[in-house]
Amino acid sequence: MGKHGSICADDAARKSSASFAEFDRKAQAGEKLSVLFFGGSLTYGANASDPLKTSYRGLMANYLKEKYSKAIFTFHDAAIGGTGSDLGMFRLERDVLSKKPDLVFLDFTANDDLYGKDVETLSCYETLLRRIIGRGIPVEQLYFGFKWQFGDGYNPDEALRRRDHKKLSAAYHTAQGDLYPVMQDTIMSGKKTIEQMWPFDAGHPDDPGYEVFFEAARLGFEKAVKEGRVCSVPKKPLFGEMKTINRIILADIALPKGWTRTKTFRTSLWFDGLSSRWMGDVAMCDAKDAGKIEPFRIKFEGTFLGLFGEANQDGLDAEIKLDGKVLPFAKKQKDKIEYASVWPFKLTLGQGNLFIWRRCLTALPPGKHVVEITPVIPEGTEKGQLRIESVCVAAVKLTDK
Numbered sequence: 223m224g225k226h227g228s229i230c231a232d233d234a235a236r237k238s239s240a241s242f243a244e245f246d247r248k249a250q251a252g253e254k255l256s257v258l259f260f261g262g263s264l265t266y267g268a269n270a271s272d273p274l275k276t277s278y279r280g281l282m283a284n285y286l287k288e289k290y291s292k293a294i295f296t297f298h299d300a301a302i303g304g305t306g307s308d309l310g311m312f313r314l315e316r317d318v319l320s321k322k323p324d325l326v327f328l329d330f331t332a333n334d335d336l337y338g339k340d341v342e343t344l345s346c347y348e349t350l351l352r353r354i355i356g357r358g359i360p361v362e363q364l365y366f367g368f369k370w371q372f373g374d375g376y377n378p379d380e381a382l383r384r385r386d387h388k389k390l391s392a393a394y395h396t397a398q399g400d401l402y403p404v405m406q407d408t409i410m411s412g413k414k415t416i417e418q419m420w421p422f423d424a425g426h427p428d429d430p431g432y433e434v435f436f437e438a439a440r441l442g443f444e445k446a447v448k449e450g451r452v453c454s455v456p457k458k459p460l461f462g463e464m465k466t467i468n469r470i471i472l473a474d475i476a477l478p479k480g481w482t483r484t485k486t487f488r489t490s491l492w493f494d495g496l497s498s499r500w501m502g503d504v505a506m507c508d509a510k511d512a513g514k515i516e517p518f519r520i521k522f523e524g525t526f527l528g529l530f531g532e533a534n535q536d537g538l539d540a541e542i543k544l545d546g547k548v549l550p551f552a553k554k555q556k557d558k559i560e561y562a563s564v565w566p567f568k569l570t571l572g573q574g575n576l577f578i579w580r581r582c583l584t585a586l587p588p589g590k591h592v593v594e595i596t597p598v599i600p601e602g603t604e605k606g607q608l609r610i611e612s613v614c615v616a617a618v619k620l621t622d623k
Contacts, residue, residue, distance in 0.1 A: 252292030261329020263303030345462030480515030
């Protein structure tokens with residue numbers, strides 16, 4: 223780890239090869255093994271009756287314990303609903319590599335926008351593969367989907383992220399837990415109906431659906447073990463790689479006037495959204511100090527910018543300036559992008575506390591930059607806080623085509 227939690231591309235201390243056969247050998251021998259599940263809400267198990275037991279993650283943990291009865295397993299949940307591989311890059315050291323996993327199940331295909339084509343997001347995902355496998359850790363990629371993709375209108379080729387992530391699997395020799403053919407066969411054969419599997423919403427299944435998710439993951443794992451698959455890192459990235467990744471923890475540096483260091487909230491709207499699980503202390507400014515709060519200025523070098531913090535229904539939004547100019551907040555809305563003059567940090571999902579991840583969708587010019595963070599406090603506002611844990615910056619190097 224470098225200054226402010228940075229990760230350099232060649233800092234990974236390599237251990238044994240990322241071999242599924244080696245994992246199988248160790249498990250058969252009864253060794254201590256760490257297994258980690260890295261992804262979004264479909265990995266966490268949203269809508270499962272008991273996410274620890276009836277999610278695909280819980281079912282896979284139980285399967286491994288039964289298959290390798292002598293092994294001593296530790297299972298780690300590193301899944302945050304509604305997030306993708308872009309935030310995943312900045313969580314990698316803290317939430318994944320620090321656990322020293324012997325096997326990683328990697329989600330994010332759905333949350334990286336199934337129909338998306340942008341190369342920067344592919345570079346974020348590929349960076350995860352390069353860093354994890356570069357540590358000698360075997361990876362199973364998981365291609366999950368949603369209710370509307372299955373049944374009579376089944377067309378898996380429309381899921382462009384799945385297509386590109388399968389290309390990455392071929393290049394990195396990972397295992398593949400592909401939900402698509404398994405789910406479609408389950409539906410068309412009459413084993414289960416779509417309504418049985420997705421009774422609550424179109425994104426997150428109930429227990430019967432997660433059983434199929436697990437089946438896809440199990441099949442991918444068993445195939446990789448049977449083949450003795452060894453994951454490897456090609457010399458040249460397929461799409462691109464974030465060469466530097468820097469999570470600048472604001473509470474650890476000198477705070478401007480009006481900002482204080484404070485602990486994270488200890489309650490949340492849902493369990494995987496509990497910010498204290500994913501971040502340390504935050505830098506906070508309060509509406510009651512309006513007129514006394516100085517901008518938070520951070521110098522950085524890179525092409526990617528994101529802010530990671532927490533908020534609730536009383537949260538304050540923020541004006542973000544890059545190199546002295548206001549940086550609009552861009553949000554994808556179906557086939558178009560909408561722009562706002564401020565970055566939204568006030569929670570609109572309900573009444574309660576939750577993590578907040580905001581990313582600049584426009585690639586920044588390479589080189590050095592200065593970002594300024596200023597709370598937006600409307601006149602008459604007496605209550606509310608802006609709470610930022612880290613400024614997340616990276617520099618991408620795309621593969622020449």
